[in-house]
Structures are given as structure tokens and as C-alpha cells.
Amino acid sequence: MRASNLALVLGQVADAGPLSRAQVAARTGLTKSSVSGLVADLVEAGLVTESAARGSGPAPGSASGGAGSTPTRDRGRPASSLHLDRQGAAGLGLEVNVDYLAAVVCDLGGAPRYRHVVTRDNRGPGAGEVARVLDELAALARAAEAAAAEQDLALAGIGIAVPGGVTDDRLVTAPNLHWTDLDLTPGLGALPVTPLGVRLENEADLAALGELWFGGQAPADFVQVSGEIGIGGGIVVGGRLFRGAHGRAGELGHVVLDPDGPACSCGGRGCLERLAGQDAIIAQAGVTDRDELLGRCRDGDETSVVAVRSAGRRLGVALATVTNLLDPDAVVLGGLFAELAPWLRPGVEESLGRHLAAPLRVLTSRLGADAAVRGAAGSVVRRIIADPAGYLALSAAGGAA
Amino acid sequence: MRASNLALVLGQVADAGPLSRAQVAARTGLTKSSVSGLVADLVEAGLVTESAARGSGPAPGSASGGAGSTPTRDRGRPASSLHLDRQGAAGLGLEVNVDYLAAVVCDLGGAPRYRHVVTRDNRGPGAGEVARVLDELAALARAAEAAAAEQDLALAGIGIAVPGGVTDDRLVTAPNLHWTDLDLTPGLGALPVTPLGVRLENEADLAALGELWFGGQAPADFVQVSGEIGIGGGIVVGGRLFRGAHGRAGELGHVVLDPDGPACSCGGRGCLERLAGQDAIIAQAGVTDRDELLGRCRDGDETSVVAVRSAGRRLGVALATVTNLLDPDAVVLGGLFAELAPWLRPGVEESLGRHLAAPLRVLTSRLGADAAVRGAAGSVVRRIIADPAGYLALSAAGGAA
DNA sequence: TGCATTTCGTTCGCGATCTGGACTAATATG
DNA sequence: CATATTAGTCCAGATCGCGAACGAAATGCA
Numbered sequence: 081m082r083a084s085n086l087a088l089v090l091g092q093v094a095d096a097g098p099l100s101r102a103q104v105a106a107r108t109g110l111t112k113s114s115v116s117g118l119v120a121d122l123v124e125a126g127l128v129t130e131s132a133a134r135g136s137g138p139a140p141g142s143a144s145g146g147a148g149s150t151p152t153r154d155r156g157r158p159a160s161s162l163h164l165d166r167q168g169a170a171g172l173g174l175e176v177n178v179d180y181l182a183a184v185v186c187d188l189g190g191a192p193r194y195r196h197v198v199t200r201d202n203r204g205p206g207a208g209e210v211a212r213v214l215d216e217l218a219a220l221a222r223a224a225e226a227a228a229a230e231q232d233l234a235l236a237g238i239g240i241a242v243p244g245g246v247t248d249d250r251l252v253t254a255p256n257l258h259w260t261d262l263d264l265t266p267g268l269g270a271l272p273v274t275p276l277g278v279r280l281e282n283e284a285d286l287a288a289l290g291e292l293w294f295g296g297q298a299p300a301d302f303v304q305v306s307g308e309i310g311i312g313g314g315i316v317v318g319g320r321l322f323r324g325a326h327g328r329a330g331e332l333g334h335v336v337l338d339p340d341g342p343a344c345s346c347g348g349r350g351c352l353e354r355l356a357g358q359d360a361i362i363a364q365a366g367v368t369d370r371d372e373l374l375g376r377c378r379d380g381d382e383t384s385v386v387a388v389r390s391a392g393r394r395l396g397v398a399l400a401t402v403t404n405l406l407d408p409d410a411v412v413l414g415g416l417f418a419e420l421a422p423w424l425r426p427g428v429e430e431s432l433g434r435h436l437a438a439p440l441r442v443l444t445s446r447l448g449a450d451a452a453v454r455g456a457a458g459s460v461v462r463r464i465i466a467d468p469a470g471y472l473a474l475s476a477a478g479g480a481a
Numbered sequence: 482m483r484a485s486n487l488a489l490v491l492g493q494v495a496d497a498g499p500l501s502r503a504q505v506a507a508r509t510g511l512t513k514s515s516v517s518g519l520v521a522d523l524v525e526a527g528l529v530t531e532s533a534a535r536g537s538g539p540a541p542g543s544a545s546g547g548a549g550s551t552p553t554r555d556r557g558r559p560a561s562s563l564h565l566d567r568q569g570a571a572g573l574g575l576e577v578n579v580d581y582l583a584a585v586v587c588d589l590g591g592a593p594r595y596r597h598v599v600t601r602d603n604r605g606p607g608a609g610e611v612a613r614v615l616d617e618l619a620a621l622a623r624a625a626e627a628a629a630a631e632q633d634l635a636l637a638g639i640g641i642a643v644p645g646g647v648t649d650d651r652l653v654t655a656p657n658l659h660w661t662d663l664d665l666t667p668g669l670g671a672l673p674v675t676p677l678g679v680r681l682e683n684e685a686d687l688a689a690l691g692e693l694w695f696g697g698q699a700p701a702d703f704v705q706v707s708g709e710i711g712i713g714g715g716i717v718v719g720g721r722l723f724r725g726a727h728g729r730a731g732e733l734g735h736v737v738l739d740p741d742g743p744a745c746s747c748g749g750r751g752c753l754e755r756l757a758g759q760d761a762i763i764a765q766a767g768v769t770d771r772d773e774l775l776g777r778c779r780d781g782d783e784t785s786v787v788a789v790r791s792a793g794r795r796l797g798v799a800l801a802t803v804t805n806l807l808d809p810d811a812v813v814l815g816g817l818f819a820e821l822a823p824w825l826r827p828g829v830e831e832s833l834g835r836h837l838a839a840p841l842r843v844l845t846s847r848l849g850a851d852a853a854v855r856g857a858a859g860s861v862v863r864r865i866i867a868d869p870a871g872y873l874a875l876s877a878a879g880g881a882a
Numbered sequence: 883t884g885c886a887t888t889t890c891g892t893t894c895g896c897g898a899t900c901t902g903g904a905c906t907a908a909t910a911t912g
Numbered sequence: 913c914a915t916a917t918t919a920g921t922c923c924a925g926a927t928c929g930c931g932a933a934c935g936a937a938a939t940g941c942a
Contacts, residue, residue: 081482082928102890114929116891156889157937170564301726313806317723325702325720331805336836337740339798347838348801375534398731400749404732405714405806407725437748483899503919515900517920557918558908 082118082395085110089118093128093162094188094465101161119162125189125472127464130160162186169471170233171460172224172272173454174217175241176202177283178256178309181217183224184450186457187233188318188464189273190293194227195450196220205258214267225272235472237276237455237465240268241283243310249280249329250433255345275474276463283452284330285321287316290447290455291412293462297443299409303402304330304445306452307396307417311353333357335398352398356391356414364390370416376421385423392427399428399442400435409443418445483519484870486511489720490519494529494563495589495866501560520563523651526873527864528568528589548679565589570872572861573625573673575644576854577603578684578712579657582618584625585851587858587866589636591694591801595628596851597621601849606659612741615668626673637865637872638677640857641669642684644713648728650681656746657710676875677864684853686722686733689715691848691856692813694863700810704803705846706796708818712754716807734758736799753799757792759817771817778824784822793828800829800843801836810841819846 085108092104099107123126165189175182179201185194198220202213217240225235244254251262268278286302290315291297298304304314313332315322323329333353334346341350353358358370363373365387366372377385399411413421413428421444432440445451464471486509502507523529546608551806567588576583580602586595599621603614618641626636652663669679689705692698692715699705705715714733716723721847724730734754735747742751755761758772766788768774779786800812812821814829822845833841846852865872 085929100890111930113889113893115929116893117928139777155887155939157891159890170521229685299726315806317725321716325810326808329806329808331808334805335802335806338800339738339794339836348836350836393740397737401736401802402806404735404737405716405730405803407727407732409726431740435740435749481685501919512901514902517922518899556910556916559918560919618885649920697939 083467084119085114085465086118086468088469089115089264089466090122090127094164098131098161098163100161101316102159104162109147110453122468125395125468126165127468129163129165131163132160135198164465165364166191168234169236169458169461169464170228171239171464172221172228172235172274172452172459173241173286173455174221174238174326175456176213176217176257177241177243177452178203180449181213181220182322182450182452183220184452184457185224185228185233185235186454186461188459188461190458192454192457193231193233194224195453196223196227205260206311210262211267214264214392215270215477217388218268218270221271235274236475237274237457237460238271239286240278240280240313241286241452241456242280243283243308243312245328246282248278249278271280273478275471275478276460279459281456281459282312282314282327282330283385284312285314285323286453286459287312287445287447288316288330288412288416288455288457289321289459289462290314290451291414291445292319292454292455293458294454295412295445295447295451297446299414300443301408302410302443303330303332303399303406303414304414304451305399305417307358307413307415307420309358313402315408317406332398332402335401337394337397352394356394356398361387361391361420374419376415377420379431388420388423392424393431394427396431397423397435399440403436403440408440410443412443412445414445414447414451418448434478482647483643484868486515487519487522487869488867489526490516491523491866491869495565496524498534499562499564501562503560505563509607519783526602527566528869530564530566533561533565536593556718564656565866567592568633570637570862570865571636572628572634572858572865573622573629573639573675573677574687574854574856574858574861575622575639576684576857577614577618577658578642578644578853579604581850582614583623583851583854584621585854585858586625586629586636587855587862589862591859591862593855593858594632594634595625596854597624604657604659604837606661611660611663612668615665616671619671622672636673636675637671637876638675638772638861639679640687640860641679642687642853642857643681644684644709644711646729647681647683650679652681674879676872679860680860682857682860683713683715683728683731685713686715687854687856687860688713688815688848689717689731689813689848689856690722690860690863691852691854692846693717693813694721694859695855696846696848696852697815699813700842702808702810703813703844703853704733704800704809705732705813705815706800706818707816707852708759708814708821709816710759711848712758714803716809733803735797736802738795738798753795757795757799762792764786775820778821789824790828793825794832795828795831796825797829798836801833801842804833804837804841809841811844813844813846815846815848815852816850819849821870831877 087107092107099113105112134264166189170185170187173184180197180199182193182197186192243256245252284306290302300319302316306312311333313330315330334351336350337352337355338350342354343349344351344354365373365384489509502516506513541723569592571586574585581598581600583598585593624761644657646653685707688707692705703717704797707713712734714731716731735752737755738756739751739752743755744750745752745755766774766785766863
């Protein structure tokens, strides 16, 4: 099928930077002529651009140990390099979190082209409150669409990050928002219409994808730990999200640490979240909020540092269990845990040493709170890259309708 | 590609029982003529057989609620049904376990056609002992090959189940065998030569696949718990094995239950295996071996029943954690845990109730100790079904060489 | 400057394979 | 025995990847 070959070629261009047609052919095993044809389609579709690439960057043949036979020298007709087209298709990422709304537009290459964050308390169980939040989200989306249009970008799809469980685009529970089992489709009807439509996803899962694509450090198999009021987790396996049978995989916050521990909002007891989440740390440190906790840690306040370190030990125990079950290549600490990393990691490492034979790589996210929105925007463009033919079909159908 | 279409058609025939060409066409979306051509290839290759299917079994249109419009009646030209060819290609599964060696041959349909088990203590760290075990395994394999030949079956490949960690067909650790980091290729050289060659795999993983294919109850997403001296686990996601980044996923036995618990052979402490494995139960029940434990439980001995129930509670806590991380559709208890199920399950259910909001399906394996060998044999035929073109290419190359 | 060399990309005919419709085969119904 | 219905085959037509030959654009050496 040419659909799969289009995806193959586009995937190479996306993942391996600028390439010539000949390089793509060599990597994919296709013929030069086949690649030419496929590339022509992709260029015409506005997904790939060609530039005359005079740049004498590091040549492909510059591998170390240069024995006499350098495979490729600078001779011969220069290649024209293929890039992802940074005009045209773009992804819109939205995020509804406890205390802010955010929007990010990124182009096909993944680069953020527009970003806007509104601080706002979104909690509230009432249907009216939910509607107001969604209205404001739609306004944010329309602003983003306008800003995108000014840069010659057209939205191909919308991804929305929410702090809760999602099943089939339905928000099942968002405890920290006090929202329960909501069908958001009516409220989301006001969003811009796009070929790929709207997709809802768990915030921690999208943060993991954001880390994978834009963090610049995560391997293809890792677990993202999002420490916030709750503790969420996103599992990435072979560069793809692992959702489990019902989309509830990765609930790292509810790993059982103490079978007889305190009751948790999830209905269980002794969950990690209850013992090492933001509230637990704040209580043990004797401070009033997150900012004070961070300040005291920076100042070296003993009580706070001890509290964080102890939370780190508990987190480490949970991560040992995660490693035995999932065998990831690394773990990435995100959210609050990233900010607390200097004081948290010693505890984490201590527990990992006590419970694991092989060491586990522990990384700290550098994306901050943007990971989830950027992941949401990136997931849209990733869908285009994974199935360009499908996107073009939808795009044409939408344009004709 | 026709390779993928061959796999598509063969997969339908394998999974959806006997089908006509027309039914295959309807299910796959291919044309009747395309299916005819593909089926012809598969028949010629000896993977599919055609039978004139006069059988008036339950017609496809016999769905309940028979409103006036039964979609398919008995009129028209009768279909000739396509089956997997039960002669020709077969898979050989071998198993090296602590106290026995086993071999099973199964045909393309997965039916076991030969089975042989030898009781034998295979423990021993010495290189000589390992060589003797592999010699006997090779003898078992040759006997199986001869028995297969008598039934007109030719071995397509060999899968070997071992109770330890496997990376790239290399046995890294098998603590219960006292084997460490062995390259088994020299010892396995005496095995029959087959198109698909020899593949080594963890015993718990293959038991999970055996349960999936032959147990008749496991859904596509589940976790298999193999309770033996150690506690192993196999994770199946979407009908495929989940191995993790380094092939060590599913080590359920080393979920941390008590961060300050007793040291475990894995280097950690407070692992499930140490607290609810066979040795722990036996010690708590005050019996000498596994058979006595089972006997006492059947007789209603209070101490033994309490010990097993308490192990069940611990297992339940671990399964709650597993559920929060992996979100399976069900859990299957295998090995010792299957035999102990009547006394174990109450404790498991109790803990699951305490720690999970949603109920988790807990199933009991009915395959007994055969799960892993059958999974090993089945994995060979599954590889053929997943990529018939690849198998045929190898088969032709091997025949020519 | 001119020509060989090298590498890139395109053109063109061939072969494989999927599609769609027409056609034959085999059965039940009336 | 004719008709309706379903299964499977046969036969153009179209698509697409392959492979080889060709033209394009640069370097290097005389």
C-alpha cells in the first residue's frame, strides 16, 4: 500500500531530520524512484518542503575512526534536503487543569508557534461551572486559531489534556476538578472544526508524550511521573502510549505502599499519592502551600528537606515496583517532583538501591507545566505523520463538505 | 504488499474458525477474487485446506432475536470451508523446569499432537550438569520430531520455556535452576534444524500465551500469575506479550509489599515472592512440602487454610497495584496458585475490595503445568500465522540449502 | 577550460497484485 | 423445471513499486 509507504517516508523525514531522497531510499529500502513519487505526493499535500540545502553541515560520512574508505564524500551532485513543511498543517493542544487553562499551537515539526495560558480556578461540580470553563476554553481555542491563521497555519486537529480518567473521549472522573462522568461533546461543539477532530486524553499521559517528543532526554520506553496534588503517571512503550485495557493504566499514584495505611480518595488505602503527594509533603513539612515548601527547601529548612526526602523514599519504593512490572528504560520526574528533584532524588535513589538489583535511570523533566499541552498539540501532528494518507482523505472530505 | 494480505487472510481463518472465501472477503474488506488468489497460495503452501463443508452447523445468520430479515439463509451455492491445514507445519515446544523436562508438538490449529514429560532434577550450577540437561532435552526433541513425522507433521520451529530471564535468546539468570548467564547456543546445536529456528523465552511469559491461546477464558488484556517456588508473571496486551524495554517486565514476584520486609534473593526486600511464594506459605502452614499443603487444605486443616488465605491477601494487594499500573481486563492464577485457588481467592478478593474501586476479574487457569510448553509450541505456529510469507521464504531457503 | 568521476533525481517500461464486473457453479424454493 | 440466491472464477483495467537507463549538478585533475 502506498498509504503505508507515505507514512514510512514521512516518518523518516520527521524523525531523522532533513534528508535527501537518496538517503530516505537507503533507509527505507525503497527505490529512489519510488521515493521520488512518494515525496512528490507529500510535497503537493503540503506536508514536506524541499530546500536547496547548500548547508555544509556535518556530513553523513563523518563517522569516527575514519579509515581510508569514507563511504560518502562531498563530491557529486548536491542533494536537496527534505523538511517537514512548517506552514500549513498544525496541531492545537488545549489543557484544562485545576488552576489554569492553556493553549499551544505547534507546526508539523513540533515547534511551538503560539502559546497562551490563563490562570483560573476551574474547580466546581456544578454543570454551570463546567459550561463556563468550556466556554472559556473555546474562546482560547478560537484565539489560537486566529493566531495560527496569521502564520499561515491551519489547525489539523485538537488534543485536550484533562486531569482525570478518559474513556472513549468521555471524561470519566476528574477528582481534583470535582467533575464526574461528563460527556463533554456538547460543550466542545464550540471548538473550531478540524479534519482530525477533537480528542480528549489524560493529562499525565500527554505529559509523557510531551516529554518524549520535546523533552530531548527520554528514551523510547519510560514512565513519566507527574507529581501534583495527585500523582499521575504516563507509560511510554516503544515510543507509544500504553493505555491498558480500559485506558486507566499508569495510575502510579495508587500503587499500594502500605496495605493498612490511610484511606485514599480512590477508595483504597495506603496509596502512594496519599503518602507522598503534594498534600502529604506539605503536611509533614508543616508549611501552608507549595510555594512555601519550595522556598523552605531552597533555604535548607531541615523539616521541609526531611519531609521531601522521606516522600522520595516512598516514591522510590513505588518506582521499584513499577520497574519490576514494566521494565522501563528510565523514569522521568515531572511537575512538582521535577521542582523538588534536588531534595527528592536522594530518597528515590536510596529506595531504588534497596529494592532493585540493576540501577534505574531517573531523569528530571525540564518542560515544567507545559509538558501536557505540548504533548496534546504534538499528538495531533504525530497522527498526521503516522498516517498522512488518512489525514489527507479527511482533509479533502472536510474541505468538500 | 501481498505478504501482509496473506497474513490477513490466514489470520482470519485461524481466529474465526472455518470460513468460506466469501466470508473472509467480507471480513477483510478485500475482494472475493483477491481472496481466491491468496487462498490458492496458502493452500499450495500447505497452510490451509479446503473441505466441502456439507456440515449444516449453526448457520452464521442464526443470531438471536431473529427478526424477519435473517441476513443469510441456507439458499444458494454452498460454501466450501477453509481450515488451517492440520498436516504439514507444526510447532515444537520444549520446557526446562526445576524438576522436569517437557516436549509438546502442536499442529497449525494449535491442537497438541504429541506430549512427553520426563521428571528429572535439573538443578545444578556446573557446566557439566547444564550440558547433560541440554543433551536430554535434545533427545526429547528428536523423539518428538520422529513422532511428528509419523503423523505427517514437519517441525517449523522450536520454542523453549525456561524459568528465568531471557535477553536475545540468551539465558541471563535462572535462580531456581542455579544457572547464570548462559549462552545456550552450543548446547542447543543438537536440536532439530527448522526453518524458524530456536527461540528461548521466559516460562511465565509462555504460560501466559498458553493461557491466552488454549485456556479458553483469558481476554486479550490480562496478567498471568505463575505461582511456583518463585512468583512469575506474564503480561498480555492486545493479545501480544508485553516484554518491557529489556525483556524483564512482569516480575510480579518482586512487587514491593513491605519496604522494610525480609531480604529477597533478587537483592530487594519485602517482595511478594518472599511473603506469599510457595516457601513462605509452606513455612507459615507448618508443612514440609507442596503436596502436604494441598492435602491439608483439602482436609480443612485450619493452620494451612489460614496460611493460604493470608498469602491470598498479600497477593491481592500486589494485584491491586498491578491493576493501577497496567489496567488489565483480568488476572489469571496459574501454577500452585491455581491449585490453591479455592482457599486463596477469598483472601485475594478481600484485598482487591479494600484497595480497588472497580472489581477485577480473577480467573483460575485450567491448563496446569502444561501452560508454558503449550505456549512455547503455540508461539511457533503463531509466528507462521502472523507472517506466512516470511515462513515460506525461510522454509524454501532451508529446503534448498 | 575541459573531461572524467561521483552522486542525485527523474523517466520509462515491466511485473506483480488488487479491483470490479461478468460469468459459471451449485443449491433451495415454488 | 424455472427462478432466486449465494459461492467462486475469469478477465480487463488500474495502481504502484522495481530496476535500469538517463540527464543534472557538483568536484577534481590535467
